[in-house]
Amino acid sequence: MRWPHRLNAYVPAREGVCAPRNCFVRKRYVKIASIADEVKNRAPEHSVPTQLPIIPDHEVLRVIGRGAYGEIWLARSLTGAVRAVKVVYRSTFESERAFQREFQGMSSFEPISRAHAGFVDILHVGRTAECLYYIMELADDHLNGRDIDIINYSPRTLKSDLERRKRLSVSDSIALGLSLTDALSALHAHGLTHRDIKPANIIFVDGVPKLADIGLVAVSGQRSFVGTEGYVPPEGPGTPSADIFSLGKVLYEISTGKDRLDFPELDSQLSERPDRERAMKLNDVLVKACANEPRHRYATAEAMHTDLALVQGGEAPVRKRARGWLTIAIISICALLTFAIWKRFYVIPAATGPLQATVQTEPAGAMVAFDDHIKPSPAMFDDLDPRKYRVRIMAPGYDPIETTIDLSDRRSSSPPLFRMTRSKGGLEIDGSEPGLRFAIRSEDGEISRDGVTPAKLANLPTGKYEVTARRGDWELRDTIEIKRGETARKIFAFLNATLNVTSEPNGGEIYVDGALQGKTPLCIELPARLHELIERFDGWPDERQTIDVKPNQENSAQFVFANGSIKVTSAPGGASVLSNGRELGRTPLVIEEVKPGKVNYELRLAGYKPAVVTGEVTPQQQAFLAARLEKSLSPEPGQRWTNSLGMKFVPLDSVRIAVWETRVQDYEAFCRATGRRHDPPDFAQGPTHPVVKVNWFDAVAFCKWLTEKERDENILEPSLVYRLPTDLEWSAAVGLPKESGATPEMRDGKIRNEFPWGKQWPPPNGAGNYADQSARRRGASVIENYSDNFPETSPVASFKPNALGLYDLGGNVWEWCAEGYKGSSPGTGRDWGVLRGGSWSTSNRTELQSSYRNVIDRNDRDVIYGFRCVLAPQTDDNSQGR
Template sequence: MSSLSSQARNPESRAVAPAGQRRRHPDGTRPEVPDHEILHSIGQGAYGEVWLARSVTGAYRAVKVVWREDFEDERSFVREFEGVLNYEPIARSNPGLVHILHVGRHDGPSPYYFYVMELADDAYTGIHIEPADYVPRTLQRDMQLYGHRPMPLDFVIEVGCQLARALEGLHAEELTHRDVKPANVVFVNGRAKLADAGLVAPSSQRSFVGTEGYIPPEGPGTPRADVYALAKVLYELSTGKDRLDFPELPTELPDGATHRRWLAFNNVICAAAESHVGKSSLISAQQLAEKLEELRHDYGPRRRRGKSSRVRSLSTRAFLLRLGAAGALVVALPLLVLRLSPEARKRTNLALHALLGEVPAPAEAPPPPVSPLPASSELPEDAAEPTFGQIFINSVPSGASVYSLDGTYLDETPYGPVPMEPGQNVSFDLRKEGYADMRLTGEVPHDGVLTLNAALKPYCPPVPGKPWTDAQGTEYRPDGSGNHCAVTAVTEALFNEFLKSEANPDRVPRELVPGTKLIRTSQSGISAFTLWLTHRCEAEGTIGRDHLLIPSPEPQTMSDSGLCAYRLSTAAIRKTPITIYTNPAGATVLLNGRPLGVTPMIDMQVPLAPYFLEVSMPGYSTVRRSGLSPRSLFLNLVLQQNNSVIFGSEWINSLGMKFQPAGSDLMAGATEVRVSDYSDFCEATGRPMPRRTDYEQNEHHPVVNVSRDDAEAFAAWLTQKERREGYIEETDAYRLPTDEEWSALAGLNNENGRSPYERHLSGSSRTTQEYPWGLRWPPARSTGNFADTSALPYLNNNHVIPNYRDDFPYTSPVGSFAPNQRGLHDLDGNVAEWVSDEYGGPEGFSFRHFGVTRGGDFTSFRPVQLSTATRSPHPKTEKRDNIGFRLVLRRNRPAL
């Protein structure tokens, strides 16, 4: 590209005078720009300062002014000016670069040249510019307004596509930007553009210009270096982490990111930000743009009314197999029934219904076993009334509004006592006019009352015209614009308080400003400090949802290493009303991952910032919307029903596994995981099926010969599968039940002990043993699948329950016996079940780190083996033909 002057081609020749030797023009000197009224300064960029101006047509523009006194000689100053003249048409032809509209020069006592540019949108009001309150919208400001959390993936990908194409055009002219970072990305009419033309240079020049963390090991000044820097920017946006943390992963997915789409995006970023170039590296802007554009509209499988095509094909195949098996069974049924006892006939009927995928009428289910013992000792345990805990919320002062986490108003304090499902963690927000918001959290006890007390703190936010003090004691004074500015820049002492909360304080760059107590740090360092201080102020009630803290560089404090002192100021968060209707009403709305409320929502005030909305209701497809500004947003949504989970109601998942409610946020598998379920897992993952048993099993029997690790792998696979297919939300997860959850499912409450080991000892010391079916021993006929007399050909006489018969010598099809009160089958027998806990015990105890199984199995014949309180320790890798597992599904988001 020959049109650039030698100065633009050789940025190392830019002779800039050292700060101590420059002859400065008077502070506040307004430049003169033809046909433009200079309003006020809006910042400093590389080699100059930027002003807000209004043209004769009334359009607002940004004007960058570069003073002659910043150069050691006239020749360097002229070449810089000529370089910008030649860059002007390049910038105007690239939609991803800030357009230069006019370049000029002023000769006089204090010479300077200038160039007029497009004005960035306002960070709060977008294209609606109010000169007195104007704050440029940069990517760095967006990250601050978003609380340095992972930004919506749609937004990140869109910004990445726009900037990658901008770099592609720049590189086609044999130029590089050399300092791609959030502060150098602005938004014009909602489009992301690269700013700071003073840094653009020919790609043949390898001068060291850039910002730490955005520079590849081989140095800046190449197209690959620009791509590397952009990848680091996208990493920061999508994770909320600092670019120096790369490649650490976030603790939560960005809003709008399915697991599959997030992995694809993460692979692209890693390929572009690799330290060393390899075969899979993305080294050109065009490659990066194409990869990101593939993800732009790739949301993966959506939640829909039916199953995915693969699931449908599997279901069809499974149905045909069932039909064939059922046909054979129906043909053989007259002969088979003649050989079965009445009890066995009932169980065969249940198995046939299960084979055909039907649910038999309740009247046809086997009746509960009738005990010949006196009524005083025969009452089944699971016939007792379910136990509930209670919550009570109080505040000082009283009269605070109590909200659930989804934004639903509940009542005023004192609130309660209110019965709630025991064992669950609950959270509530308290709000009262004149006081800071407060969140209360606790676990509902099995017996008794969870009391949550709150001493509300007076809300003391910044008030226009009056001094304000933050949570750390720094004073802020009114700045005349309705905001407040700290009386001093951030000091070393205050910054050290922040560092105490950092996991890796040595990674935060910092140094003292010579001769002062002020601290210099990087942009990422001051951002982390500001976030820490904001949280402290929120906790103390000195700032809330309507204000934020903004750091600004302190003039004349930049060091050669790029560190700078910063002064904080407050700013009111500008908001806009949005309205959301849904049919049906009552859907939960999340804004940027946080509960906003329940529909209908009319004129709800939300921040003017990039947004990601999720509108969800159990049993309906989640609707997602995102954008750069929510101004004038109006949604009238008709929600579509699907087969997704509804917590609190019986549900059948994508594999045909039935789940029953076990609390407001927990669903329990009605049966043990079947051979057919595990077979789908092995087919999808390429795992081998478990070792075959020495006895006959079909697809309806519980899977056995699986370790605890195998069970957890199945749960993880099913979680990801059903998240992709829309059956469960991104925050829902399948897992093994905990030891305490298993006890609650079996009807065993009020256990003592912190580990399975301690609870086992406590239970075994009871004078009366409790069983899943009640208190009597031996169990009534066909209570469950235990070691019965049908197994005598294979077992010794003293290894069966005397006079007990269930007609299954080995495992039985799941659901062959009557369920307990919760609708759960086989907790008492069939196969023992893995839970998620380690066994525990004293230090040095040989079983301390073993896994745990609960419940009896088809080999159990002694009372202690079938006691509900019994736990059996096993190595987590152990695989036995009498051990299987069942799953629970946990909701990890606010309940409706």
């Protein structure tokens, strides 16, 4: 930055170079030449020292720039941060006073440097006897951004950006202008000016453009002074208006790609640019910012910022407002006085208002450049001076028109319609062989030609054309641009080439562009172009390749039909891995030689819900399939279990058996869910009484419903099922020793004098719900001298359980078993089932023996028939078959 106390002279950047064209120098700048000579003559005497400076708490690495008064060093702080350090030496100044002014300038800017994103941050200012220095944030690297390579670092500036790109888009130029006008406005608000705005002095930090001092970005060894030719206005630097002029020149360069000394010349390709509409609006802003007269420029950077924002939004910048009424009145009075005094001597021209000129073209929409103003036709230009104007009319695909419009006679002008002529060129088309059919079509679709090669087409309107040539079903196409006065050339080469196709294993069918060509290995001749190849091999998915067959070289394609592998893991591990119901092993499990394609496996682990893992196997790759198993609500092995109906189960060998008979409330839930009908008994029952009047099929249906219900609710694993107890399971539950015989019939009554309560007869009072004295009123036989206080069914668990915790294995209701009396197959005749345990109406000693089987037709229902359930592993024998 340059400070206000140093704005007493304008020093050009190079000796012998004057201010920009059309400029003038005011009297107070007559010292410029002498100052420049003085600087030139004293430079060798006060050259910048070459010794390594000592900067507290910083490791000085290397010089990255030199200026007239000092150097810029790359340095690293104690924390490892890389900074830029500007060192200004006392020996480069004429006097101590000038040296002190430099320090005061730095000190003035330091507190505000961090107040705006468009300023380079000054982190510290220091001074020694030989020099003063200030530490700044470092600009981005011109290639790697914030990835700073100390050895190869070069700062990113707007100048370095323009070296890689001829120009920026209008959108990017406006965005940069908005950022820098905002920064200038903040700088001017603090009474400071920059004095040397140019692309080299605009750096980027984290991609944000910032105004920098010339010393920060000067090339190593370069000596620059305040102001640079072409960026400095005629009156010299040091004012906010001069900064606005300089910034306008910068935006002119980056948006047009032209040198600032060419201003106000227009971009010769403007009419062909897609952003030309906004480019014209931006041009209006630049014309005002770069006006030679300061009074014609923007009064403030903020005003320029406002107009740039309008252009960014697609609007035109604000036009200069009409003069106030007072000014108009004064001018009018002066005009009347002039007219009265000189009426007898002069003839007043007919025109009294502002001069205007209207330019119309055919076709409309051409870009009309009226000196430094640009508008699309029909274009009206007003507030014109009485002089000659140079006019240039441009439109894509048309010859440009250059003319002049003379307003020297103080009369507005409406020249005749300018009819533009299509610019033309030629096209030569040839091919690898004569007689190829071709066609061309203009981009707008208005022009089309066809023919055979070779051919010469003359007088084609300029523009882009799509050109196609065909040989059989082989078509080549390209885009050609016809330029004014030039002949474009296009040669279509239809060439064949060979392609060798192999595969592992061999024998796969090869399809080229959908047509079968044979089996691998295969050598075929194809047109030299893109082709789609498919190989099909039994058992594998199709393999596809797109290959660009090139002429005059070896072309090959190889297909590999290789298997892949899968690694299946689970958390927790040890889960069974099943494919189509077949167990492959337990996790973690590696499955080799799996054909490519989609796969899925089922994982099962006791105590967890089943899970399915899916994936896709690719050749010669291992797919990883993993699952986190979710804890199941199903019972753990060997543990008690309470299901969704509140029915309790205890372990019995490999199954769990209900501790009581199925209750009325359990069966009613089944009937409500399924709509099944149930006839109540002829006596009262509560919800916890055992359900009666159910046959074997009713009991089996209940078990099936309960299984499906709890599986749907994710309560029961698919590996578990509810069913009736088998005859032997019931015997184990009641406590009988192991019975011989293959069927219930063969085991019936073989073990004598064993009762659910023990060996004594009659049973002790309260042993269970049997036919006691309270049942005598029903006219049934009873056990003499026995009392249990229940004439019919009693609530489950009304009596003591046996050693396994099971209730009512003797009495209350007879309980259906799973198989028939003669085994699983009923044979011929009636379907005899088995009931065990006696009921509330049983009094016969034989029937109350634990080994007794009550043989009843499975279809029968009675007030003494009920059932209890077991929860068992799913097997093929769990079908409750007859």
